[in-house]
Amino acid sequence: MATATTSRAARIEVHGTVQGVGFRPFVYRLATAMGLAGDVRNAGGHVEIRVRGADPELAALSDRLVAEAPPAARISRLLVTDLPATTVPEAGFRVVASGAATGAVPEVPPDLATCAACVRELFDPADRRHRYPFLNCADCGPRATVIEDLPYDRARTTMSRFPMCSACRAEYLDPANRRFHAEPIACADCGPRLAWHPAGADEPADVGVDALAAAEDAIARGGLVAVKGIGGYQLVCDASAEAALTRLRAAKHRPGKPFAIMVGDLRAADRLVPLDEEAAALLGSPARPVVLLPRRDHAPVAAAVAPNLPVLGVFLPYSPLHHLLLADLARPLVVTSGNRSGEPIATEDRPALTRLGPLTDGVLAHDRPITARYDDSVCRVVAGRPTTVRRARGYAPAPRTLPVPSPRPLLAVGGHLKNTVTLVDGDHAVLGPHVGDLADADTLDAFHETIRQLTRLHAVDPDVVVHDAHPGYLSSQYARRRPASRRLAVQHHHAHVAATAAEHGLRGPFLGVAYDGLGLGDDGTLWGGEILLASLTGYRRVGRFGRAPLPGGEAAVRRPARTALGYLLGAEPLGSPAPELPADGPLGRLPRGEVELVRRMIDRGVNCPPASSAGRLFDAVACLLGLGGAVSYEGEAAVRLEAAAHGRGDLRALAWRLVRRDGLWVYDPLPTLRDVLTASREAPVAEVAARFHTAVAEATAALVEQAAAATGVRTVCLGGGVFQNQRLTRLVLDRLAALDLTTHLPGQVPTNDGGLSFGQAAVAAAVLTGG
Amino acid sequence: LGHGSGGQLMAELLREVIAPALGGAELVEDAAALDLGPARVVLTTDSFVVTPRFFPGGDIGALAVHGTINDLAMRGARPVALCLAYVLEEGLPIEELRRITTSVADASRAAGVPVVTGDTKVVERGGADGIYLTTTGLGVPTADADPSARGARPGDLVLLSGPIGLHGTAILSAREGLGFEAEIASDTRPLHRLVAAMLAAGGRGVHALRDPTRGGLASALTEIAAASAVGVELVEADLPVPPPVAAACDLLGLDPLQVANEGCLVAVVDPAVAPAVLDAMRARPEGASAVVVGRVVDDPAHRVRARTLVGSHRVVDVLVGEQLPRIC
Ligand SMILES: [Fe+3]
Ligand SMILES: [Mg+2]
Ligand SMILES: [Zn+2]
Ligand SMILES: [Zn+2]
Structure with a gap:
């Protein structure tokens, strides 16, 4: 016990993700347990503790703050300064209510999965919240999806319409209770209720406990049910019910893209996908993302869940409602976003009933409004590291720090597909949740709404707008029209590698390897297989893939067979002959008229934009190997090519060749394509697919090696959608490591176009700073 | 200039270069209605540049007549007369010029809108691509109708x-x-x-x-x-x-x-x-x-x-x- 004579006072500032995660109650309990006097408050974006005690106690407090922090907290920095002892009371520890923010950018905390303590209560018959689908505490529950305004306080959430009962209020006001200031606190007496609308019914047939039972009954009988989740409506069915899955695919107009499966716990997950430590940690993390993992051979799910793919997307329950569904039904469930393919996920009850009602056996709704649309996040372990495929619920909109702060508030509007936006104030970059593909009119509305919401909540009025250099992107068109004092265009692939660099705190110079489908280059051609010497402020192209025409532009992207024809009939001459057009196989089976038309289009340059794309080369090879001449979702051919190689080791490369053109090293894809055709006559597809991956990895390492030798730069940043391919990424990392280069991969920021806005923001901040 | 394919860049060219130079004229419509005291007329002009000059369903001559008549019609005007100007490249076969002009005449007769005046210029080889036609059209407005690009209302x-x-x-x-x-x-x-x-x-x-x-x-x-x-x-x-x-x-x-x-x-x-x-x-x-x-x-x-x-x-x-x- 500290005495007045031996004690002194200190201020401890805790920075990082510390608000909305139960940090103040945690500090209260810790300090009280240690017998320390003082107080704790939220101040701006951080937590401030004033405390009295002896030196060893103060040191112990600092250590324990870090070691025992709540699961969702992420402490980036502790700042300890001395205070005059008299400024801190001698006895007692208080939690001070949030004052107005003190200048710093307010934060919207991401949603948190139900914590272990709450799950125990949920299934404890003696607990007063036994089986209550909306229980939560200061450590868990909805945040970003219920916040109407900041600072984060119950009065400014959608929970304000549920007056607390006296029991809840007592817990809410008791600093010793783990529900102290749990803003969405609720119980069956005072909180939201479930409502069950049987197929097509406008008015609920059941509420509360009966509603849940009715929905579970429908699912158990092999039906399809819409469920109002945390960030939007979801469609749910038994993962082994073929008939329900067929209906689901028809309802969503989604013929082939895999569905995510929710399982009760890690043990159930392990029955579908073998779990290692990384995967288990990611599955169990407070963000509870969908994790893409290699499936077990006889995983007990219907084939229609992920047709012909060796990978399953698996996740764990993250709300009490999901816990109840999984516990009661005791089987893997398909849980997918409640929308038609390409449309934004439904969040409002009326449209959901109208749109999803007729497609399902019923809608399980509730009366807690969703203020912001948050899809489930999707992650993947690549080369032993967690990476983000889709950043939404649980992650967004937690701010990330930019290596170069922006002198002016700015808005980066991202790409055209997989759109996200990033709002910047100083070094604070708020990367918003996944919006989707802007060609869909409703998604474009959601894009506008997301920008309105983020700027309003964060009270940032951006006067600089940053966009992709492609003028046709609907995001670029928005940027042109939005009033701004300055507009900056950032080249697509520069943004990709800048996103990686910025995530790792680098300003450059670094070598950027940007592999994706297509982005507009600064020479008017389409890029997608690029080696850049870059910093945050600029870049120079130092290497690339050979070009091929895309006959019909986007038509070629939808039909890899046309891309393959583009390579075989019109690839940029780099000194090696093009292989003969095969008389058999997928190209041989094309209608003769189509082949001749494509030949003519290429000769005459009719809608045949040239592209130096890595992603399109994967498409072409997938087609030549008979893995599909058309795709129903972006990147499908490349996904199939990676899947085809599944199980094969690191096989020797197919032929590849670099040539020097106009001062750049260029990977000539034609020898590789010829080898694909020759090898596939004898060897199984799996082997050729694996050897193709090796060839691209070796060519990449060679391109980077040349660039490193020429520039002396030894740090490499990978970026672009192609690096969602685990096999390629692992092979590239191995080879670059063998060259003694330091290589960075994006982790928190999506490597696909979902990360573009963050890269654009990082570039713009650095450019505005002037170096 | 890279504005040939129409669309947004052409719109920007009009808005940022051409309209301001012409004293801020608003070029929303394809034809202008003019109040000349007692009479009202509608006036439009259009140049025609097309490769190939002959194509299934028509040729540049017919196109030059129809395009201008249609621009008048879209303002609700009854086309009355056309002016026709040629820019010809040296070396254009006379036979082609004859065919195109016959086509102009046929189209104008069929439409009931005569070509009343015109002009012809020849430029040296390379100064133009074969033949360019410009047609100017005069029309009179229809009473009790005023279709305009500004006229759409929700519910229409x-x-x-x-x-x-x-x-x-x-x-x-x-x-x-x-x-x-x-x-x-x-x-x-x-x-x-x-x-x-x-x-x-x-x-x-x-x-x-x-x-x-x-x-x-x-x-x-x-x-x-x-x-x-x-x-x-x-x-x-x-x-x-x-x-x-x-x-x-x-x-x-x-x-x-x-x-x-x-x-x-x-x-x-x-x-x-x-x-x-x-x-x-x-x-x-x-x-x-x-x-x-x-x-x-x-x-x-x-x-x-x-x-x-x-x-x-x-x-x-x-x-x-x-x-x-x-x-x-
Ligand atoms: Fe991209
Ligand atoms: Mg016209
Ligand atoms: Zn909890
Ligand atoms: Zn209550």
């Missing part, structure tokens, strides 16, 4: 007089030798009689008229939406795209909504008069297959959207420069 119906995509695909196919010539011919034709019938049936209820030439239906509707400060919602399933055009667009990677037309019009019509207007259209050969393709809605962003076959909505927008894929 969007009517289309006939199939789309024919002219653009026919020209492209003929120019590049793509082999669709046998199945696809240009729809070039005059629309002033169709318009007269529509105005007789709908009067001031015909709010806006546009011939969706360069930039296609997408451009025409985007311009109307912007000028009228409204949104437009199309129903994709109701768009008349002839199967050969659909097939060609699919193979060539073109959006039929963005392909040029020379023989159809889009009308924005008060729902109260829409049935009468539609009947009047269908009673004429050039409007025989007229259909309702959408409606005007309230939209602060002035967007054009199309309900797709699967029930979602896609954004219909105007080409920006060359068509480059936006898919990553």
Whole structure:
């Protein structure tokens, strides 16, 4: 016990993700347990503790703050300064209510999965919240999806319409209770209720406990049910019910893209996908993302869940409602976003009933409004590291720090597909949740709404707008029209590698390897297989893939067979002959008229934009190997090519060749394509697919090696959608490591176009700073 | 300059270079109505540059007559007379000039709009590409009708007089030798009689008229939406795209909504008069297959959207420069 004579006072500032995660109650309990006097408050974006005690106690407090922090907290920095002892009371520890923010950018905390303590209560018959689908505490529950305004306080959430009962209020006001200031606190007496609308019914047939039972009954009988989740409506069915899955695919107009499966716990997950430590940690993390993992051979799910793919997307329950569904039904469930393919996920009850009602056996709704649309996040372990495929619920909109702060508030509007936006104030970059593909009119509305919401909540009025250099992107068109004092265009692939660099705190110079489908280059051609010497402020192209025409532009992207024809009939001459057009196989089976038309289009340059794309080369090879001449979702051919190689080791490369053109090293894809055709006559597809991956990895390492030798730069940043391919990424990392280069991969920021806005923001901040 | 393909860059060129230099003239419409004291006239001019000069369904001569007549008609005017100016490149075969001029004469006679004056210049080889035609048209406004790009109101119906995509695909196919010539011919034709019938049936209820030439239906509707400060919602399933055009667009990677037309019009019509207007259209050969393709809605962003076959909505927008894929 500290005495007045031996004690002194200190201020401890805790920075990082510390608000909305139960940090103040945690500090209260810790300090009280240690017998320390003082107080704790939220101040701006951080937590401030004033405390009295002896030196060893103060040191112990600092250590324990870090070691025992709540699961969702992420402490980036502790700042300890001395205070005059008299400024801190001698006895007692208080939690001070949030004052107005003190200048710093307010934060919207991401949603948190139900914590272990709450799950125990949920299934404890003696607990007063036994089986209550909306229980939560200061450590868990909805945040970003219920916040109407900041600072984060119950009065400014959608929970304000549920007056607390006296029991809840007592817990809410008791600093010793783990529900102290749990803003969405609720119980069956005072909180939201479930409502069950049987197929097509406008008015609920059941509420509360009966509603849940009715929905579970429908699912158990092999039906399809819409469920109002945390960030939007979801469609749910038994993962082994073929008939329900067929209906689901028809309802969503989604013929082939895999569905995510929710399982009760890690043990159930392990029955579908073998779990290692990384995967288990990611599955169990407070963000509870969908994790893409290699499936077990006889995983007990219907084939229609992920047709012909060796990978399953698996996740764990993250709300009490999901816990109840999984516990009661005791089987893997398909849980997918409640929308038609390409449309934004439904969040409002009326449209959901109208749109999803007729497609399902019923809608399980509730009366807690969703203020912001948050899809489930999707992650993947690549080369032993967690990476983000889709950043939404649980992650967004937690701010990330930019290596170069922006002198002016700015808005980066991202790409055209997989759109996200990033709002910047100083070094604070708020990367918003996944919006989707802007060609869909409703998604474009959601894009506008997301920008309105983020700027309003964060009270940032951006006067600089940053966009992709492609003028046709609907995001670029928005940027042109939005009033701004300055507009900056950032080249697509520069943004990709800048996103990686910025995530790792680098300003450059670094070598950027940007592999994706297509982005507009600064020479008017389409890029997608690029080696850049870059910093945050600029870049120079130092290497690339050979070009091929895309006959019909986007038509070629939808039909890899046309891309393959583009390579075989019109690839940029780099000194090696093009292989003969095969008389058999997928190209041989094309209608003769189509082949001749494509030949003519290429000769005459009719809608045949040239592209130096890595992603399109994967498409072409997938087609030549008979893995599909058309795709129903972006990147499908490349996904199939990676899947085809599944199980094969690191096989020797197919032929590849670099040539020097106009001062750049260029990977000539034609020898590789010829080898694909020759090898596939004898060897199984799996082997050729694996050897193709090796060839691209070796060519990449060679391109980077040349660039490193020429520039002396030894740090490499990978970026672009192609690096969602685990096999390629692992092979590239191995080879670059063998060259003694330091290589960075994006982790928190999506490597696909979902990360573009963050890269654009990082570039713009650095450019505005002037170096 | 890289503004040849129409669309947004052309619009910017007009807005930022040409209109300001002409004293801020508003160039929203394709023809201007002038008040000359007792008389009112409508005036328009258009230059024609097309490769090839002869194509299935027409030639540059017919196009020069129809294009200008149609621009007058879209302002609700009755075309009265045309002026014709030639710019000829040295070396153009006289036979071609004769054929083209005969075609001009035939088209003008068939339309009942005489060519009353003109001009001819010859430039040296390389100074032009064969032949350019400029036609200026004079018309008189129809009493009790004033269709304008600014006239669309929420609730109006969007009517289309006939199939789309024919002219653009026919020209492209003929120019590049793509082999669709046998199945696809240009729809070039005059629309002033169709318009007269529509105005007789709908009067001031015909709010806006546009011939969706360069930039296609997408451009025409985007311009109307912007000028009228409204949104437009199309129903994709109701768009008349002839199967050969659909097939060609699919193979060539073109959006039929963005392909040029020379023989159809889009009308924005008060729902109260829409049935009468539609009947009047269908009673004429050039409007025989007229259909309702959408409606005007309230939209602060002035967007054009199309309900797709699967029930979602896609954004219909105007080409920006060359068509480059936006898919990553
Ligand atoms: Fe990209
Ligand atoms: Mg005109
Ligand atoms: Zn909890
Ligand atoms: Zn309560």
